Amino acid sequence: MAAATLARRIGRSGVAVMKFKSPPVNSLSLEFLTEFSISLEKLENNRACRGVIITSALPKIFSSGLDITEMCGKSIEHYTEFWRAVQEMWLRLYGSNMVTVAAVNGSSPAGGCLIALSCDYRIMAENPKFSIGLNEAQLGIVAPFWFKDTFVNVVGHRIAERSLQLGSLHPAPEAHKLGLVDELVPEEKLMEKAAAVMAQWLALPDHARQLTKTMMRKAVLDRLVAHREEDIKNFISFVSKESIQKSLRMYMEMLKKKKS
Numbered sequence: 001m002a003a004a005t006l007a008r009r010i011g012r013s014g015v016a017v018m019k020f021k022s023p024p025v026n027s028l029s030l031e032f033l034t035e036f037s038i039s040l041e042k043l044e045n046n047r048a049c050r051g052v053i054i055t056s057a058l059p060k061i062f063s064s065g066l067d068i069t070e071m072c073g074k075s076i077e078h079y080t081e082f083w084r085a086v087q088e089m090w091l092r093l094y095g096s097n098m099v100t101v102a103a104v105n106g107s108s109p110a111g112g113c114l115i116a117l118s119c120d121y122r123i124m125a126e127n128p129k130f131s132i133g134l135n136e137a138q139l140g141i142v143a144p145f146w147f148k149d150t151f152v153n154v155v156g157h158r159i160a161e162r163s164l165q166l167g168s169l170h171p172a173p174e175a176h177k178l179g180l181v182d183e184l185v186p187e188e189k190l191m192e193k194a195a196a197v198m199a200q201w202l203a204l205p206d207h208a209r210q211l212t213k214t215m216m217r218k219a220v221l222d223r224l225v226a227h228r229e230e231d232i233k234n235f236i237s238f239v240s241k242e243s244i245q246k247s248l249r250m251y252m253e254m255l256k257k258k259k260s
């Protein structure tokens, strides 16, 4: 891979640590997503690995979500490849047999939030400047049904409905209150806490935990598998609309202006 987006390490405890490292904001480009999926596949196939902690090597940002430039002014072929890579990443992570813990050490909008939601447990740094949520509506786009399903499975229908319609980004304390993250800890304690949670989950026999996880997640995973091609078509037709392209361009401009 051209860019070193991820570092991973499997300790004697059978736990890998994956650190997102794609400056400036760990946006999920096609290359990043491909590398992430391959890394997950390798860990999944490694019998020595029973769990993975996902965090960021960058200060203040866990992941800024899907790389918006991948959805602007590109060809149908590119959109197809990109969206398939997004689907693949989610199918691997949400369907993983490993214990997955997100150590959310920075802001995590949209696709970044999806990664955290797809893990078994979320611990977030208790910094109110860090926020997390599915804010797609704020960009004038719509979270796909499997983003929504993943969200509903974590926080329940009512909270998900309100949060999705408003495209809310919840500061860490609010995210904790809503159940979007399981725990808040001081930033310097995040990895220590993630390791402790991991040890607790790994204390159970793998087969019982894995079968239970499959039972809880299968319906949602199967729904995307059954409608994968249709979902790609929907993405392409949605993102190809001039009105959507305009919204995305304006959002990127707003991000740039914010700096000046």
Ligand SMILES: CCCCC/C=C\C/C=C\CC/C=C/CC(=O)SCCNC(=O)CCNC(=O)[C@H](O)C(C)(C)COP(=O)(O)OP(=O)(O)OC[C@H]1O[C@@H](n2cnc3c(N)ncnc32)[C@H](O)[C@@H]1OP(=O)(O)O
Pocket: 024, 025, 027, 028, 061, 063, 064, 065, 066, 067, 068, 069, 107, 109, 110, 111, 112, 135, 136, 139, 141, 142, 143, 144, 234, 235, 238, 239, 252, 255, 256, 259
């Ligand atoms: C009913 C029919 C339904 C059909 C539906 C079918 C399909 C669905 C269709 C579409 C769904 C698509 C789903 C998308 C999910 C997503 O993930 S969209 C991405 C959402 N992400 C965001 O909104 C985050 C935007 N970024 C920020 O808020 C901030 O950057 C930050 C993360 C909080 C960091 O702030 P900070 O001040 O530290 O940094 P800067 O803002 O200065 O950013 C630095 C640099 O990075 C660029 N950038 C930031 N985020 C992104 C990104 N997501 N993609 C690409 N580039 C990004 C930013 O522009 C700066 O660039 P520079 O000015 O050139 O330095």
